[in-house]
Amino acid sequence: MPHKKLIARLQAVLGVSEYDGAALATMPHQIKTFAPGEYIWHQGDNTARCTIVMSGFLASEKVIAARNQILSIYLPGDIPDLHTLHLPVMEHDLSSIGTSTVASVSHSFLTDTLMKSPALMRAFWRETIIDAAIYRAWVGSLGSLRSLPRLAHLICELAARLEIVGLLKNDSFEFPFRQQNLADACGLSSVHVNRTVQELRQRGLIEWEGRVIRLLKRSELEALAEFNPGYLHVGKYI
Amino acid sequence: MPHKKLIARLQAVLGVSEYDGAALATMPHQIKTFAPGEYIWHQGDNTARCTIVMSGFLASEKVIAARNQILSIYLPGDIPDLHTLHLPVMEHDLSSIGTSTVASVSHSFLTDTLMKSPALMRAFWRETIIDAAIYRAWVGSLGSLRSLPRLAHLICELAARLEIVGLLKNDSFEFPFRQQNLADACGLSSVHVNRTVQELRQRGLIEWEGRVIRLLKRSELEALAEFNPGYLHVGKYI
DNA sequence: CGGGGGCTTGAAACTGATCAAAACGCGTGG
DNA sequence: CCACGCGTTTTGATCAGTTTCAAGCCCCCG
Numbered sequence: 280m281p282h283k284k285l286i287a288r289l290q291a292v293l294g295v296s297e298y299d300g301a302a303l304a305t306m307p308h309q310i311k312t313f314a315p316g317e318y319i320w321h322q323g324d325n326t327a328r329c330t331i332v333m334s335g336f337l338a339s340e341k342v343i344a345a346r347n348q349i350l351s352i353y354l355p356g357d358i359p360d361l362h363t364l365h366l367p368v369m370e371h372d373l374s375s376i377g378t379s380t381v382a383s384v385s386h387s388f389l390t391d392t393l394m395k396s397p398a399l400m401r402a403f404w405r406e407t408i409i410d411a412a413i414y415r416a417w418v419g420s421l422g423s424l425r426s427l428p429r430l431a432h433l434i435c436e437l438a439a440r441l442e443i444v445g446l447l448k449n450d451s452f453e454f455p456f457r458q459q460n461l462a463d464a465c466g467l468s469s470v471h472v473n474r475t476v477q478e479l480r481q482r483g484l485i486e487w488e489g490r491v492i493r494l495l496k497r498s499e500l501e502a503l504a505e506f507n508p509g510y511l512h513v514g515k516y517i
Numbered sequence: 518m519p520h521k522k523l524i525a526r527l528q529a530v531l532g533v534s535e536y537d538g539a540a541l542a543t544m545p546h547q548i549k550t551f552a553p554g555e556y557i558w559h560q561g562d563n564t565a566r567c568t569i570v571m572s573g574f575l576a577s578e579k580v581i582a583a584r585n586q587i588l589s590i591y592l593p594g595d596i597p598d599l600h601t602l603h604l605p606v607m608e609h610d611l612s613s614i615g616t617s618t619v620a621s622v623s624h625s626f627l628t629d630t631l632m633k634s635p636a637l638m639r640a641f642w643r644e645t646i647i648d649a650a651i652y653r654a655w656v657g658s659l660g661s662l663r664s665l666p667r668l669a670h671l672i673c674e675l676a677a678r679l680e681i682v683g684l685l686k687n688d689s690f691e692f693p694f695r696q697q698n699l700a701d702a703c704g705l706s707s708v709h710v711n712r713t714v715q716e717l718r719q720r721g722l723i724e725w726e727g728r729v730i731r732l733l734k735r736s737e738l739e740a741l742a743e744f745n746p747g748y749l750h751v752g753k754y755i
Numbered sequence: 756c757g758g759g760g761g762c763t764t765g766a767a768a769c770t771g772a773t774c775a776a777a778a779c780g781c782g783t784g785g
Numbered sequence: 786c787c788a789c790g791c792g793t794t795t796t797g798a799t800c801a802g803t804t805t806c807a808a809g810c811c812c813c814c815g
Binding site: 339341370397404417510 | 577579581582584586587588589600603604606608609631632633635638639641642643645646648649650652653655656657658659660661662663666702703704743747748750
Binding site: 467468470471474 | 802803804805806
């Protein structure tokens with residue numbers, strides 16, 4: 280059961296009683312590993328399978344105005360291309376940040392399973408709703424926050440989302456990002472990201488060395504970013 | 518059948534044959550009218566009804582870093598608060614731009630109807646997926662485009678979405694926006710929006726007087742904005 | 756030990772913000 | 786029908802945040 284993060288998420292919504300575990304736990308899938316920067320999908324690809332992140336991070340990205348814009352970041356338990364169930368053409372790239380492993384499941388299996396279980400379809404729909412809420416938060420961040428709180432917001436969001444799937448330990452998590460990745464996500468230049476990260480460090484808000492980041496004063500960081508995790512729908516089920 | 522724009526959208530997905538028109542066409546609803554700037558919901562509201570836009574524009578917005586950020590714009594046929602079916606607490610405000618009329622439908626009716634029809638639930642899920650695609654485009658725009666193409670992108674998107682519901686006539690549409698609304702949506706100051714609109718006019722790309730805007734050279738405007746309507750899923754049904 | 760990617764630093768240029776004030780337009784009431 | 790008043794648009798000048806360009810440094814990996 281390699282996609283257990285996803286199943287845990289869905290199960291929390293469905294409630295143990297009504298959850299038909301067998302269908303998902305035994306779903307036919309393939310496991311793949313991707314190297315840093317490697318592509319899962321390219322823009323224009325016509326897809327027949329969905330991707331479930333098992334470890335590491337994926338990013339959807341698109342070249343706009345000659346820069347590479349990260350549109351969204353996905354972590355274990357997420358399904359970055361769930362929308363291809365409805366429109367199979369990718370409107371953007373999907374690539375791996377650091378090394379990642381994913382499970383891939385055919386559209387036909389998912390569609391069949393979901394059409395048979397309204398409760399399960401509702402749970403998957405909810406995943407899309409949370410996706411949309413995350414995008415909404417990014418729109419707010421990119422539109423209104425200066426570089427320092429904007430970067431802080433991204434870090435807070437990743438911490439909160441990782442916490443949901445049990446990957447946050449002592450306010451610290453695996454963080455295989457390059458500064459260029461942060462720049463691509465936040466719509467900033469890598470030079471400016473560098474200076475901004477330095478300020479977060481100087482203020483004693485974060486510690487980031489190698490592939491691990493730690494939030495030293497999580498509540499202060501969240502206040503700086505005006506971060507409120509409500510939009511992630513944690514623990515607020517149906 | 519006051520919400521006919523929505524029904525037309527859903528019907529296109531469902532296919533006329535399998536569409537159980539009676540359920541939606543006869544759904545119990547209330548009609549309301551909102552004045553410019555009036556609020557449909559406030560942040561924190563606990564909702565029991567969904568809103569279907571019938572005429573005019575709504576905007577979801579949130580005060581971030583002491584400015585009012587528009588997170589999304591909704592037009593006839595859209596359901597701005599569909600996500601409240603899953604989490605009834607509003608994380609942002611919803612207000613009217615110009616005068617608008619909406620239909621409001623109870624959560625309980627919608628949930629009952631959707632749980633009985635997988636095809637219908639799938640169609641509503643697809644609406645959320647399009648919402649997410651629109652947010653994704655906004656993230657790209659806010660993160661990567663300078664003010665001129667960013668404004669152009671917003672105008673192109675509204676035109677394309679209005680075209681889908683038959684509200685674009687000769688590349689022209691009702692546009693009850695203030696420059697401040699555009700500023701709030703694009704993450705710019707109203708002063709800068711003013712100068713940017715002037716440049717769009719000087720380049721002969723748009724004509725905007727009173728409450729009507731016209732795209733004089735639509736393809737040029739779309740090229741400037743790097744706008745591609747694919748993400749709206751027009752005419753690409755299951 | 757060498758190479759290279761990523762990080763860091765500095766200086767100059769630019770985009771867009773801010774502040775302030777004037778002009779415009781339109782609905783209202785006299 | 787005109788005058789008033791208020792919200793919106795427009796203009797100018799100055800300021801701040803961020804980008805760009807360029808170079809140097811560090812450290813990890815081969």
